[in-house]
Amino acid sequence: MEIKFNISKSFSETSISINSSHKNDNLILAAKAIDKIINQEILIGYQNEKRTVIPLYQIISIHTDNKNIICETQYNTYRLNKRIYEMKELLPSALFLQLSNSEIVNISQIKEFNLTKSGNYQVNLLNGTVTYTSRRYAQLIRKELLK
Template identity: 30%
Template sequence: MKIEIKIDEGCTETKIIVVTSKVTEEVNEIVKRLSSEQPQMIAAFKDDQATMLDPTQIYRVYASEGKVYAETESSTFLLRLRLYEAEQRLAKCSFVRISNGEIVNLKKVKGFDLSFVGTICVSLSNGTVTYVSRRYVAKIKQLLGL
């Protein structure tokens, strides 16, 4: 596959042209990725005040005491979504489920510690440490190519 970029100072809108001899699964996947909409903002609440969170700000989303929270660099917000709903909305943004009660943003992961038997320790770049449950270890290892 060749990729070509042309710079045109008079261009007002980005245009993508795909040239191919036939429509293949690879072409369909490229078109699907390019045409998918931008990540949606997520409404989050703290101290009776609503805030719109960009998915790139979120480090992890977790359930605790029947409520769902989103953790960012500076604070933790309450979400009015179920965990599976948050997972569906954030799936395109590099989020992955690591346990029944938590999903993490892979772009915010500092490292994975594989020295623990039966689980994986996940260190996030904001200092939070969490663990992959045994049920999800194989999935995470496959995702990481281990």
């Protein structure tokens, strides 16, 4: 499947179009997945005691910091009221990858994996952040993602 971007200042709002010679189950599933990610899947984050709606597609990573769960997006950082294991169950596994007991990242934000001497992976994200997998999750990532 080919993906094209049509960028122009003449567009008043963003839209997604699927072009095909005929409708099939894969196209319907793709449309439903896009709709779910863009329009339905959200988190509620807190910033300065204000509640904010966070669309899943904006999330870069979710990690712990001094017993707080932090959600980093392209634009801001928010505090979440759920634990990492609760977030793992809530987030779609096709879009998010757990790197350790304390961090989950958006798969689309991963730039590259580098194997370290200790057998873990250094994970470089598109925003320049560098993080590492734990040994336990390095094995799972090796089996599931890096086949």
